[in-house]
Amino acid sequence: MSARTLAASPGLSDGDVARIRVDFPILLERPHGKPLVFLDSAASSQKPLQVIGAMDDYYRRYHANIHRGVYHISELATEAYEEARRKVARFIGAASAAECIFVRNATEGLNLVAFAWGRRNVRRGDAIVVTEMEHHSNLVPWQVLAQETGAALRFVPVDDSGLLDLTQLDTLLDGAKIFAFTAVSNTLGTVNDVALLAARARAAGAISVVDACQAVPRMPVDVQAWGCDFASFSGHKMLGPTGIGVLWGRLELLDAMPPFMTGGGMINVVRLQSSTYADVPARFEAGTPAIAEAIGLGAAVDYLEAVGMDAIHAYELALTRIALDRLAEVSAVKIYGPPFEHRTGVISMTVGDIHAHDLATILDSEGVCVRAGHHCNQPLMEKLDVPATTRASFYLYNTAPEIDVLIRGIEKAKGIFGIA
Amino acid sequence: MNDFGGVDDLYRDFILDHYRHPRNAGTLENPDATFEDNNPLCGDRIRMDVRIAGDRIDDVRFAGRGCAISQASASLLTEAVKGKTVAEVEQLSDEAVLENLGISISAVRLKCALLGIKVLKSALALKRG
Ligand SMILES: Cc1ncc(COP(=O)(O)O)c(C=O)c1O
Numbered sequence: 001m002s003a004r005t006l007a008a009s010p011g012l013s014d015g016d017v018a019r020i021r022v023d024f025p026i027l028l029e030r031p032h033g034k035p036l037v038f039l040d041s042a043a044s045s046q047k048p049l050q051v052i053g054a055m056d057d058y059y060r061r062y063h064a065n066i067h068r069g070v071y072h073i074s075e076l077a078t079e080a081y082e083e084a085r086r087k088v089a090r091f092i093g094a095a096s097a098a099e100c101i102f103v104r105n106a107t108e109g110l111n112l113v114a115f116a117w118g119r120r121n122v123r124r125g126d127a128i129v130v131t132e133m134e135h136h137s138n139l140v141p142w143q144v145l146a147q148e149t150g151a152a153l154r155f156v157p158v159d160d161s162g163l164l165d166l167t168q169l170d171t172l173l174d175g176a177k178i179f180a181f182t183a184v185s186n187t188l189g190t191v192n193d194v195a196l197l198a199a200r201a202r203a204a205g206a207i208s209v210v211d212a213c214q215a216v217p218r219m220p221v222d223v224q225a226w227g228c229d230f231a232s233f234s235g236h237k238m239l240g241p242t243g244i245g246v247l248w249g250r251l252e253l254l255d256a257m258p259p260f261m262t263g264g265g266m267i268n269v270v271r272l273q274s275s276t277y278a279d280v281p282a283r284f285e286a287g288t289p290a291i292a293e294a295i296g297l298g299a300a301v302d303y304l305e306a307v308g309m310d311a312i313h314a315y316e317l318a319l320t321r322i323a324l325d326r327l328a329e330v331s332a333v334k335i336y337g338p339p340f341e342h343r344t345g346v347i348s349m350t351v352g353d354i355h356a357h358d359l360a361t362i363l364d365s366e367g368v369c370v371r372a373g374h375h376c377n378q379p380l381m382e383k384l385d386v387p388a389t390t391r392a393s394f395y396l397y398n399t400a401p402e403i404d405v406l407i408r409g410i411e412k413a414k415g416i417f418g419i420a
Numbered sequence: 421m422n423d424f425g426g427v428d429d430l431y432r433d434f435i436l437d438h439y440r441h442p443r444n445a446g447t448l449e450n451p452d453a454t455f456e457d458n459n460p461l462c463g464d465r466i467r468m469d470v471r472i473a474g475d476r477i478d479d480v481r482f483a484g485r486g487c488a489i490s491q492a493s494a495s496l497l498t499e500a501v502k503g504k505t506v507a508e509v510e511q512l513s514d515e516a517v518l519e520n521l522g523i524s525i526s527a528v529r530l531k532c533a534l535l536g537i538k539v540l541k542s543a544l545a546l547k548r549g
Pocket residue numbers: 042043105106107108135137138182184185186211213214234376
């Protein structure tokens with residue numbers, strides 16, 4: 001076990017983390033007879049009992065559809081659903097709860113902007129700007145929008161160190177209607193300066209759309225301080241359940257947008273030939289929403305706030321520092337991405353010529369869960385010229401000794417593949 | 421949960437040998453059939469070039485990159501199909517390919533192990549067109 005302990009680390013103490021771990025029943029699982037070492041929270045985090053319990057409670061005690069029934073348990077369900085919206089709004093610094101639209105996931109939120117705002121406002125001759133480090137979810141919707149409208153799609157390049165190259169940004173933004181970029185790269189762990197990028201977009205007359213999927217779970221986020229126009233993120237990466245995400249948007253923009261999907265729940269007056277639409281946020285929540293999941297997300301926000309986002313962020317950085325230092329001592333390990341100052345708890349690596357999938361399979365045999373592949377980031381991988389990387393990511397329930405287990409697994413893989 | 425034989429069983433010496441020293445690696449000039457495909461899950465990529473004489477596979481070469489399982493499986497496959505008739509290869513089942521591979525493959529790695537045969541069959545189907 002590593003001599004390093006976390007006692008000296010900022011953020012959370014060993015005792016804090018030990019108490020946190022008790023809340024996550026899955027950490028008692030023993031895949032292949034080994035303790036579960038879950039280093040794939042960037043793909044999807046684990047869930048505390050508080051989140052599982054909140055959903056269970058809803059189903060057991062007050063399940064009913066919302067905004068419909070006049071009876072007591074429907075009122076309870078409606079109140080819990082709207083309370084979850086208020087919690088999320090407060091958590092990300094939204095000006096009002098109405099600015100937070102519940103969607104299925106970050107991908108749906110980004111598509112909502114591309115469809116509802118994009119198709120109304122983007123025309124032939126306009127430009128849409130994205131970066132080379134986008135997850136496919138923040139790339140493909142803009143490709144489709146560009147193809148359908150005849151707008152040009154332009155890319156902010158990523159430099160060799162894994163940072164955005166902003167030298168040509170103003171030229172790229174000239175004539176742009178939309179600048180869509182990620183707050184944190186899910187592949188390289190790069191943290192972008194959202195406030196700066198949003199300000200440059202605004203100065204150029206473009207709206208800014210932030211993929212906040214990897215930021216909201218791991219650092220304090222204030223969308224008004226960011227100064228962006230839209231931000232989209234998923235509940236399942238921030239201790240919440242799958243099937244729920246949030247699109248935040250400025251009220252005046254949302255107000256002016258046509259619906260994305262239509263049907264029940266999003267209407268005002270319906271006649272046979274035409275209808276008028278409900279106000280925001282209901283206009284964008286057609287059909288029965290993911291009620292239990294919204295309530296679960298509200299419980300996740302409570303949990304994160306109780307631990308404290310500053311503490312979570314500091315702790316994650318401490319683990320990242322330890323992991324980067326330890327991995328640097330392991331021969332044949334190559335780390336991708338920027339220097340520590342520009343990172344958060346996501347580390348992409350290759351080990352000699354071991355393919356990422358083989359490494360992940362061998363790590364799995366030691367109970368270690370990592371992501372292997374292109375991380376929904378194919379253009380970036382091609383730029384880095386690697387077929388696939390292995391990615392370890394950290395969250396509030398991970399520990400320094402788990403990093404030692406990761407390193408031992410890497411050494412085992414090197415042994416099998418005969419790498420010195 | 422099925423644990424199969426563990427990783428030592430998966431990464432046997434002959435698998436690593438085929439991975440490090442793939443048989444029939446490379447490409448053919450003017451192949452009679454060719455196809456390239458990838459496994460989007462992990463980005464494994466394999467191209468197969470085939471020369472056909474009469475109704476038999478006279479020569480086959482593969483090029484690609486990816487995990488040990490996909491590359492070793494493709495390498496073993498090229499050895500197995502040389503000299504076989506096109507019809508025989510077209511009828512080759514996934515089970516037969518896995519049996520020839522000789523290791524137990526977990527569900528998540530099946531796509532890797534079967535990429536080679538998928539590409540080879542696509543090449544032959546395209547030629548038949
Ligand atoms: C940066 C980033 N954007 C978007 C997504 C897509 O999230 P979801 O699949 O929950 O819609 C992910 C998830 O992997 C991500 O990491």
